[in-house]
Amino acid sequence: MDVKRLRITWVKSAIGYSQRQKATIRALGLRRLGASVIKDDTPVVRGMVNKVQHLVRVEEVEGNEAA
Numbered sequence: 001m002d003v004k005r006l007r008i009t010w011v012k013s014a015i016g017y018s019q020r021q022k023a024t025i026r027a028l029g030l031r032r033l034g035a036s037v038i039k040d041d042t043p044v045v046r047g048m049v050n051k052v053q054h055l056v057r058v059e060e061v062e063g064n065e066a067a
Contacts, residue, residue: 008038009057
């Protein structure tokens with residue numbers, strides 16, 4: 001079974017946005033602007049990305065590409 005993964009890249013500053021959105025960015029594992037993380041494609045992660053979609057870029061990656 002091949003698990004889908006997402007590369008989430010922080011592309012826009014969270015300055016001026018709510019504390020909840022800043023906390024969501026941190027909870028995704030993003031620590032600085034331009035940083036990327038790879039997460040499993042789950043409903044929880046999709047929901048978090050949906051809340052900060054104006055601040056991040058999301059790409060689907062293959063399993064071997066994620067390593």
